[in-house]
Amino acid sequence: MNLVLSRDSIHTLEKILENELLCNGVEHAFIIDTAGTLISEGGKLPMEDILPLAALSAANFGATEKMAQMIGEKDFSLLFHKGTNHNIHFSRINKDFILVTLFGNDVAIGLIRHGSNKAAEKIIPILTSQEECLCGLH
Amino acid sequence: MAFIDMKRNEIQAKLVYYGPGRGGKTTNVLHIHKTMSRQICGKIVTIDTKGDRTLFFDFLPLSIGKVMGLSVRIQLYTVPGQVLYNDTRKLVLRGVDGVVFVADSLKVQQQQNIESLRNLVENLKDEKISVHDIPLVLQYNKRDLASSSIPILSHDEMEHDLNRDLGVPSFPASALKGDGVYETLREVSKKMIRRVTHKLRDGNY
Numbered sequence: 001m002n003l004v005l006s007r008d009s010i011h012t013l014e015k016i017l018e019n020e021l022l023c024n025g026v027e028h029a030f031i032i033d034t035a036g037t038l039i040s041e042g043g044k045l046p047m048e049d050i051l052p053l054a055a056l057s058a059a060n061f062g063a064t065e066k067m068a069q070m071i072g073e074k075d076f077s078l079l080f081h082k083g084t085n086h087n088i089h090f091s092r093i094n095k096d097f098i099l100v101t102l103f104g105n106d107v108a109i110g111l112i113r114h115g116s117n118k119a120a121e122k123i124i125p126i127l128t129s130q131e132e133c134l135c136g137l138h
Numbered sequence: 139m140a141f142i143d144m145k146r147n148e149i150q151a152k153l154v155y156y157g158p159g160r161g162g163k164t165t166n167v168l169h170i171h172k173t174m175s176r177q178i179c180g181k182i183v184t185i186d187t188k189g190d191r192t193l194f195f196d197f198l199p200l201s202i203g204k205v206m207g208l209s210v211r212i213q214l215y216t217v218p219g220q221v222l223y224n225d226t227r228k229l230v231l232r233g234v235d236g237v238v239f240v241a242d243s244l245k246v247q248q249q250q251n252i253e254s255l256r257n258l259v260e261n262l263k264d265e266k267i268s269v270h271d272i273p274l275v276l277q278y279n280k281r282d283l284a285s286s287s288i289p290i291l292s293h294d295e296m297e298h299d300l301n302r303d304l305g306v307p308s309f310p311a312s313a314l315k316g317d318g319v320y321e322t323l324r325e326v327s328k329k330m331i332r333r334v335t336h337k338l339r340d341g342n343y
């Protein structure tokens with residue numbers, strides 16, 4: 001299976017990350033699939049850090065999913081790593097996609113949860129719609 | 139899963155180095171990272187045990203140029219070869235677009251090569267991928283040992299063991315010295331990109 005997203009779809013995803021997360025003080029937000037593919041991102045970090053973070057996030061999510069299954073859960077739909085100054089929040093968008101947020105201690109976790117949920121709701125229809133335009137490719 | 143981003147004009151595809159433990163997968167990636175320019179190669183991530191055994195995976199993003207006006211980004215991963223770590227291998231194999239199978243030329247590894255290839259076929263099947271469909275290249279690594287006293291498998295033996303049914307491109311290599319590393323990478327990348335762009339041309343999306 002392959003995924004093609006038009007310029008407009010990517011633009012919309014970026015806007016969602018901006019409006020629901022980045023404008024609340026989040027350092028960086030990105031969408032990945034469970035294989036580690038980086039779908040969309042926005043924020044302060046350079047791309048050279050985001051690519052390995054995407055790969056590690058997917059692996060981290062996959063590993064905890066396996067743990068969940070071993071104790072009789074389907075998965076953990078939400079993960080949160082707390083550091084001294086920086087934190088990472090992961091939430092499942094749907095079965096194939098994960099939303100990852102990096103934020104400092106100045107942002108309340110409640111705000112991240114709320115923003116992630118709202119963002120996920122808006123992201124789902126874009127990633128699952130079939131009518132992607134390939135105009136201008138040939 | 140290959141991903142095409144029409145805003146950045148970019149293709150992203152996932153390449154996995156597979157094979158028996160200690161066969162030289164990580165050594166391939168380290169050589170690529172050491173010798174490629176920083177413009178092509180991103181940051182490397184390795185998750186290994188205290189020694190040098192891969193515990194989870196190695197990761198290296200590569201920007202390898204343009205095809206049909208799209209920049210091609212390959213996300214390179216290795217799996218842990220140790221038999222024990224099959225759950226981890228399956229995790230890394232998720233959404234794979236191409237595979238390099240790194241076989242060990244050491245005679246004592248003959249059976250491990252065959253078992254690891256069988257394990258690849260099984261794990262691909264769980265991903266709903268046929269080994270005959272996916273872009274796949276074999277690498278017969280550690281050929282430098284031919285000049286030592288350590289018994290190694292002949293090229294023909296390895297072809298017979300591993301490539302008889304598959305009939306895919308295969309390359310002798312010494313990842314330690316860097317021989318054959320780029321030939322392998324180039325061939326599998328070509329196959330992967332051809333696969334994605336064919337579908338694009340046919341408008342199969």
Ligand SMILES: Nc1nc2c(ncn2[C@@H]2O[C@H](COP(=O)(O)OP(=O)(O)OP(=O)(O)O)[C@@H](O)[C@H]2O)c(=O)[nH]1
Pocket residue numbers: 157158159160161162163164165166190191192193216217218219220279280281282283311312313314315
């Ligand atoms: N002589 C020789 N040794 C090699 C070659 N490639 C790798 N090695 C050695 O073989 C050992 C294992 O190599 P790795 O690259 O760590 O093997 P791996 O396939 O990543 O192993 P796992 O992570 O356990 O799956 C190391 O000591 C390497 O130096 C080669 O081409 N020639």
Ligand SMILES: [Mg+2]
Pocket residue numbers: 163164165190191192216217218219
């Ligand atoms: Mg390794």
